[in-house]
Amino acid sequence: MSVGSYSKLSSSTGMITLQANARHVAGFDDFATLAPKAIAAAQRRAINKALGWLRRRIAREVGQQERIAIAAVRQRLRAYKVGSNGQGKLWFGLDPIAASRAGRPRQIRAGVSVAGRRYQGAFFKAVYGSKADIWIRKASKHFKESDYPDSEVSGGGRSRSGWIAENGSRFPLAKAMISLEDVRPHFESWTNKAHQHLLVVMRQELNYELQKLLGRVRSG
Incomplete structure (x- = not known):
């Protein structure tokens, strides 16, 4: 044994x-x-x-x-x-786990709040499918890579990891994630x-x- x-x-x-x-x-x-x-x-x-x-x-x-x-x-x-x-x-x-699953997200004026975290400039919305997540535009001045780990820009508007391409990749978005x-x-x-x-x-x-x-x- x-x-x-x-x-x-x-x-x-x-x-x-x-x-x-x-x-x-x-x-x-x-x-x-x-x-x-x-x-x-x-x-x-x-x-x-x-x-x-x-x-x-x-x-x-x-x-x-x-x-x-x-x-x-x-x-x-x-x-x-x-x-x-x-x-x-x-x-x-x-x-990494989606930040939206950490607790109950709340849309506030400055962004999104969830489980004691604040994502400035972010929004809580169902972008693909019916499930809402916390997203931010890459071009936002509030974007921080540490809040969006394992994200890679996708090609052809298809999603990969935490990144999606909105409106034909003109406005790339990143999903808020929590590293483990x-x-x-x-x-x-x-x-x-x-x-x-x-x-x-x-x-x-x-x-x-x-x-x-x-x-x-x-x-x-």
């Missing part, structure tokens, strides 16, 4: 893998030999519970740190329950905390399986 949980980062995603190691659970070695199916069931439940705990924790911490609605952060987190390899995974999309780059350093800490939580939950689940087995022995 593998040595423990770990995380892996790419340019646009982060993945945390949780896996238990029975050797970390002192006092259950004999039980693992006698009832391997019970051990496997306990580990499966423990990993799935730890994934749910980790998803809630990350959503709360990122939401507070980046001033983004927790519900919007949760949509970037996908938990994959434990499979036959004894691993459970939590995927986190790290591409600052959450990258937390992955190692999240993984370590999740693994420690996993060991606690696994002991509880193993004890539950043991009590079930003892109960059947007593009743027999």
Whole structure:
């Protein structure tokens, strides 16, 4: 069995893998030999519970740190329950998130306000489709690249990343986005905390399986 949980980062995603190691659970070695199916069931439940705990924790911490609605952060987190390899995974999309999803945008005289942020010179409008977003014209004196990360001018009026071309690209617009780059350093800490939580939950689940087995022995 593998040595423990770990995380892996790419340019646009982060993945945390949780896996238990029975050797970390002192006092259950004999039980693992006698009832391997019970051990496997306990580990499966423990990993799935730890994934749910980790998803809630990350959503709360990122939401507070980046001033983004927790519900919007949760949509970037996908938990994959434990499979036959004894691993459970939590995927986190790290591409910038639309600022309009950080809270409830309000159009004000100076621009748009949302979740404590102000985008001067911007407007809240459905430019393409029925969903409104926060936009600014590139030519605006209030345009700042830091408020519109990962934006590239598109050609032929087609959208790419945060940029669109309005009226045949005469008035290029950029969508207000929030970078998630600052959450990258937390992955190692999240993984370590999740693994420690996993060991606690696994002991509880193993004890539950043991009590079930003892109960059947007593009743027999």
